[in-house]
Amino acid sequence: MKLSLENLCINRASNQIIDGFACSLANGEALVITGPNGVGKSTLLRAIAGLLAISFGTIHLELDTGETLDGQYVREYCHYLGHKNGLKPSLTAAENLRFWQQFCGNPVFSSGKALDKVGLNHVLDTPIGYLSAGQKRRVAIARLLVARKPIWILDEPTTGLDDNSAKLFSDIANGHCKSGGILIAATHQTLSLANARKVELQPVDKGAFA
Amino acid sequence: MIALLKRDTLTTWRSGGSILTGILFFLSIIVLFPFAIGPDTGLLTRLGPAILWIGALLASLLGLDRLFAQDLEDGSLDILVMQEHSLALMVFTKTIAHWLVTGLPLILTVPLFGLMLNLDAFTVGVVALTLATGTPAIAFIGAVGAAVAVKLPRGGMLISVLILPLTIPVLIFGIAATYGALEDPAPFVSPYLLLCAITLFTAVLGPLAAAQMLRHSAD
Numbered sequence: 300m301k302l303s304l305e306n307l308c309i310n311r312a313s314n315q316i317i318d319g320f321a322c323s324l325a326n327g328e329a330l331v332i333t334g335p336n337g338v339g340k341s342t343l344l345r346a347i348a349g350l351l352a353i354s355f356g357t358i359h360l361e362l363d364t365g366e367t368l369d370g371q372y373v374r375e376y377c378h379y380l381g382h383k384n385g386l387k388p389s390l391t392a393a394e395n396l397r398f399w400q401q402f403c404g405n406p407v408f409s410s411g412k413a414l415d416k417v418g419l420n421h422v423l424d425t426p427i428g429y430l431s432a433g434q435k436r437r438v439a440i441a442r443l444l445v446a447r448k449p450i451w452i453l454d455e456p457t458t459g460l461d462d463n464s465a466k467l468f469s470d471i472a473n474g475h476c477k478s479g480g481i482l483i484a485a486t487h488q489t490l491s492l493a494n495a496r497k498v499e500l501q502p503v504d505k506g507a508f509a
Numbered sequence: 510m511i512a513l514l515k516r517d518t519l520t521t522w523r524s525g526g527s528i529l530t531g532i533l534f535f536l537s538i539i540v541l542f543p544f545a546i547g548p549d550t551g552l553l554t555r556l557g558p559a560i561l562w563i564g565a566l567l568a569s570l571l572g573l574d575r576l577f578a579q580d581l582e583d584g585s586l587d588i589l590v591m592q593e594h595s596l597a598l599m600v601f602t603k604t605i606a607h608w609l610v611t612g613l614p615l616i617l618t619v620p621l622f623g624l625m626l627n628l629d630a631f632t633v634g635v636v637a638l639t640l641a642t643g644t645p646a647i648a649f650i651g652a653v654g655a656a657v658a659v660k661l662p663r664g665g666m667l668i669s670v671l672i673l674p675l676t677i678p679v680l681i682f683g684i685a686a687t688y689g690a691l692e693d694p695a696p697f698v699s700p701y702l703l704l705c706a707i708t709l710f711t712a713v714l715g716p717l718a719a720a721q722m723l724r725h726s727a728d
C-alpha cells in the first residue's frame with residue numbers, strides 16, 4: 300500500500316493555504332507535520348481525509364492488490380481524528396466505540412480491549428459527558444483501534460493528554476506502523492514515533508502572486 | 510446502518526428534552542386554537558383535523574436543526590461522511606431515526622389531543638393514519654433543509670423558512686384525505702394515495718439532495 304500526494308494546492312475562500320505539497324508514504328511509514336499556528340496543518344489533513352476539496356494536485360492510493368484509487372475513495376481507508384472527538388456525550392464509552400466499530404466495519408479489538416490499551420477500562424460504562432477532556436481524547440484514540448483502517452490521519456492527537464497517556468499513544472501509533480499502517484499526524488508536541496519523517500510547513504508566500 | 514439508527518434514537522431518547530418539547534409544543538398549539546376561535550364545539554369539531562395537522566407540521570419542524578448540527582458539533586459528521594456507505598443511505602437512516610423519536614410520539618398523542626378538540630374516535634383514527642403517512646415526508650424534506658443549514662450558526666429558523674413552502678403539498682393532500690374519509694361526497698382514496706406518493710418520492714429524493722449538500726458543504 301502506498302499513499303502518494305502530488306503537488307497539492309488547497310484554497311480556502313480566495314486564500315491559498317497549501318501550495319504544492321508533495322509526499323509519498325509506504326506501508327509502515329509515518330509523517331509528522333509541524334509548523335506555526337494557522338499555517339494549514341489541519342487544512343492539509345482534512346484535504347487528505349477527503350473532507351475538503353483540493354484545488355489542484357492529486358491524491359492516489361496504491362493498494363496491495365495493485366489497484367490504484369483516486370482521491371475521493373482514499374477516505375474510506377482512513378481513520379480521521381480531528382480536533383473534535385466524534386463521541387456522543389449521552390452514550391457510554393463502550394456504546395460509542397461499539398457504534399463506530401459496527402459503522403466502520405473491519406472490527407479488530409472489542410471496545411473493552413481498546414479501552415484497555417489507552418488505560419481507561421474503568422470508564423467502560425460511563426457516559427462520555429462525565430469524562431475529562433483528556434479522558435475523552437483517550438476514548439477517541441481507542442476508536443482508532445476498534446475498526447481497522449490502514450491510514451490514520453491525526454490532528455494534534457495528544458492534546459490534553461498527560462505524559463503517561465502520551466506514551467500509551469506513541470505505543471499505539473508505533474504498533475500501527477509496525478503492522479503496516481500509514482500514519483499522518485500534525486502536532487506541536489513530540490510524538491516519539493519510530494522512523495517518522497518530519498515536514499515543516501511554511502506559510503505560502505503571498506508576495507509571489509501579488 | 511442499524512447501528513446508526515440505534516445510536517441516533519438512543520442519543521435523542523437519553524437527552525430526553527427534545528421529545529417532550531415536541532409534544533408540549535404540539536399541545537400548546539392545540540390549546541391555543543380554542544382560545545382564538547371561541548368555545549363553539551361544532552366549529553372546533555369541524556376544524557379539529559386541520560388544527561391537529563397544522564400542530565403536527567409545526568411541531569415536527571422543531572428538532573430538525575439538530576439532525577446534522579449535533580453530529581457536526583461533536584465531530585462525528587466528518588467520520589460519518591468518510592465511510593464507504595452511501596451517504597444518501599446514511600441520511601435516510603438518520604431521518605428515520607429522527608422521525609421515530611420526534612414524529613411518532615406526536616402521532617401517539619393524537620387520540621388524547623383529539624379529545625380536547627371534541628373529535629370522535631373515527632376522526633382521530635383517520636387523522637392519526639394520515640399523519641403517520643405524511644409526517645415522514647415532512648422529515649425527509651426537512652433533512653434537505655437541515656443539510657443546507659448545517660454549517661450555519663443558528664440555522665434553526667432558516668430551516669423552517671426554507672422547508673415550510675415545500676411541505677404545502679403534504680398538508681394539502683393530508684387534509685384532503687382526512688376530510689375525504691369524514692365527509693361523504695369527497696374522495697378519500699385518491700388524495701391518500703397521492704400523500705403516499707409524496708412520502709415515497711421525498712424518501713428517495715430528500716436523502717439524495719441532502720447527501721449532495723453534506724458532501725459539498727465541507728469546510
